[in-house]
Amino acid sequence: SNIWVRCQSTGYGCTAILSYDTLEAHQTNQCEYPSGRCRYCENLMLRSEIAAHEHECGQKLGSCAKCNSLVPLFLLEQHQLSCIRFSSQQLMQNIHQLQNFTQPGYTFPPDPPQQNIANWIVNMNNYTEEERQIQKEYYNLPWYRCFWSLACLIFMNPLAAPQILLTVWATGWGCLLG
Numbered sequence: 563s564n565i566w567v568r569c570q571s572t573g574y575g576c577t578a579i580l581s582y583d584t585l586e587a588h589q590t591n592q593c594e595y596p597s598g599r600c601r602y603c604e605n606l607m608l609r610s611e612i613a614a615h616e617h618e619c620g621q622k623l624g625s626c627a628k629c630n631s632l633v634p635l636f637l638l639e640q641h642q643l644s645c646i647r648f649s650s651q652q653l654m655q656n657i658h659q660l661q662n663f664t665q666p667g668y669t670f671p672p673d674p675p676q677q678n679i680a681n682w683i684v685n686m687n688n689y690t691e692e693e694r695q696i697q698k699e700y701y702n703l704p705w706y707r708c709f710w711s712l713a714c715l716i717f718m719n720p721l722a723a724p725q726i727l728l729t730v731w732a733t734g735w736g737c738l739l740g
Contacts, residue, residue, distance in 0.1 A: 571595040574608055644721070 565582040574595040580588050589596070596609045602621035616622065620636030628645045712730060716723045 569593055569595075570606060571597040571608075573606070 566579055567582055567585055569576040569578040569580065569585070570589060571593050574597060576593050576595045578588055578593065597606055598609045598612055599606055600612060600615055600619055600621075602616060602619040602623075605615075607615055620634060622635045623632040624635045624638040625631070626633055626638065626641055626645055628642065631641070631645075633641045712726070716726055719726065
């Protein structure tokens, strides 16, 4: 062949200029600076560095624990912080678990920000005896219990609030809330 090319490892020290026909054999078996490309980002590097690079490569895909999407590793942490997609099944399970919030003996888990918000909601005012009696009567109404569970679920998962409300609406629970 009349085409002459430089070895792809020129940047690493190889000075070979070869005919196109012999280039592959040189790069595979003869080059003193064997190089290859990362299978994720396609960057050229010495073969001795590829394994370590591929282990850390930012273009390598990871799976989001919330939505199971494949995301490049360098974006995964940011994606997980902003990911609001929960499976409907997971949200329904959370709603059923939070039904226990309306039980009189329930105590909040020791998570100060959530506990402070919940305490603020419960103790917004100092209730009079008459207000406490009204609250007791409403407390036993099914819609009030559903609404209270939904409010607690949203406060416990603020980033998932849009998905929670969509799930409530889509499953018909919204009619229970009025």
